[in-house]
Amino acid sequence: MNLIEVYIQEVTRRLPNKTRKDIALELESTIYDMLPEDYSEKDVHRALETLGNPAILASKYNEKPMHLIGPKYYDVYITLLKLVMPIAAIISFIALVAVKFLSPVEDGAVLATVLDMILEGVGQIIGVMIHTFFWxxxxxxIAERVDGIKDDSPLSARFKPWSPDDLKHVIYVPKYKAINTFELSCGLVWTAIWGTTYFYADHLLGIYENGEKGLRMVMPAFNQEVLLSFWPFIVLLIGVEIALAISKLINKQWTHKLATFFTIHQIASLAILVIILTTTNLFTPEFSNQMGGIFTTTPAHIENFIIWGLTTIFVVFAGWGIFDVYKRANIKTDIESVNKR
Known part of the structure; x- marks a missing residue:
């Protein structure tokens, strides 16, 4: 077997037909120039090893890239993909929850409703992420093959060759001040969860019994008409939380302005929570009487316990959250210290 002819064949078969003959002749001449007059098989091995893998050598001759996404676009591709995929997944989940708001729920079918929402949400998120990745x-x-630029140097986020001026558009984000994608996603998912629970409280919160068809709610804890009377405030809170999430996405780190925004949101949420909890007839009489019988106390005592319990839990978590974000916003980085000097 003539290794030289086989090597040339392995290179040229990866090239367009119109260039194969010329490149084969050029490559053959190159190989024989590398060999001594009285060459041996070892000399051929050494020459071919120097030229390297036929596929890599063919890619150097080929005018079109022999990869799906090369180094020129790869960094921009990964950066945008990491940014867009979580956003697309979150938007799809929120859209699903919004649709569920408008859909009728069978009385007491809480487990079926929640399980259906979780399964459908997971399936929809996976589908959206697959479609996002594909497109x-x-x-x-396509951009890799039609841009007409032979330079394979990686592009910057502005789709131009990198230069030091690109650093002016990059936000320095220290690890201890950074707002990662997981934190952002959890915030939006929590908004969807508590918003769904609020508008479906009479189907989700109450006393359950284990019947023939599984666990079903038989007695709602809250008067849904009273809860729905505060819907403008709840929609406003949801809107503020979405705006807060967008601010986190833009800033990418905790700043004093963002921490103040977060604090105002927490205080407003606490005020609305207290107003709702102290509203007359918030709890259904059946629920209060049932819980009073279970714990051998008065219905009023049960209602006060729930009000103070929920308020205390919210104050603790809100207080810790405010302390944490201001702590992260107040940390001075080395760059900030140098700039102040």
Whole structure:
């Protein structure tokens, strides 16, 4: 077997037909120039090893990339993909929850409702992420082949060759001040959960019994009409939380302004919670009487216990959250210290 001819074949078969003959002749000449007059098989091995893998050598001759997404677009591709995929997943989940708001729920079918929402949400998120990944990859793969630029140097986020001026557009985010994607996603998911629970409280919160069809709610804890009378405040809170999430996404780190925004939101949430909890007829009489019988106390005592318990839990978590974000916002980085000097 002539290793030289096989090597040339392995290179040229990866090239367009119109260039194969010329490149084969050029490559053959190059190989024989590397060999001594009275060459041996070892000399051929050494020459071919120097030229390297035929696929890599073919990629150098080929005018079109032999990869789906090369180094020029890869960094921008990964950066945008990491940014867009979580946002697309969160938006799809919130859209699903919004649809569930408008859908009728069978009385007492709480487990079926929650399980259906979780399963459908997970499936929808996976589907959205697959579609996002697919179309992002297709777009960048096409861009790789039609841009007409032979330079393979990685592009910056502005789709231009990198220069030191690009650093002016980069926000320095220390690890201890950073707002990561997981934190942002958890905040939006929590908004969807508590918003769903509030508008479906008469189907989700109450006393349950284990019947033939499984666990079902038989007695709601809250008067849904009273809860729905505060819907403008709840919608406002949801809107503020979404705006807070967008601010986190833009800033990427805790600042004093963002911490103040978070504090105002927590104080407003506490005020609305206290107003709702202290509203007359918030709890259904059946629930209060049932719980009073279980714990051998008066219905009023049960209601006061729930009000103070929920308020205390919210104050503790809100206080800790405010302390934590201000602590992270107040940490001075080395760069900030140098700039102040």
């Amino acid at each position: 992002f990859t297709i777009v960048f793969a």
